[in-house]
Amino acid sequence: MSEVDTAITVGKGGVYVNVHAQPGVRKPRLRGMHGDAIKIAVREAAQDGKANAAIINFMAELLGCTRQNVEVASGHTSRQKRLFVSGDIRPIINRLHEILKDA
Secondary structure, eight states, X not given: OXXXXXXXXXXXXXXXEEEEEEOSOSSOEEEEEETTEEEEEOSSOSSTTHHHHHHHHHHHHHHTSOGGGEEEEEOTXXXXXXXXXXXXXXXXXXXXXXXXXXX
């Protein structure tokens, strides 16, 4: 099992992804792993759901899916979040491995 696999749990109809949010940065980007979570930095502040929306948009863009396929399953007001990405499981996991090997 790779480090990335610790952040991923297979669910019914998709995968859960542990995310460590870093709101309020200058340059949004994927920052690699943070313990058992994928660290995502976004410009938007952690207020009124702005950072959550930015994380959803960022993850959807990374995975090549629509925003409707990504939702915050838990951790709405925390830096530690659990996203649910609906869709074909194997391509989602493969894409996460691909993007994180370079992060």
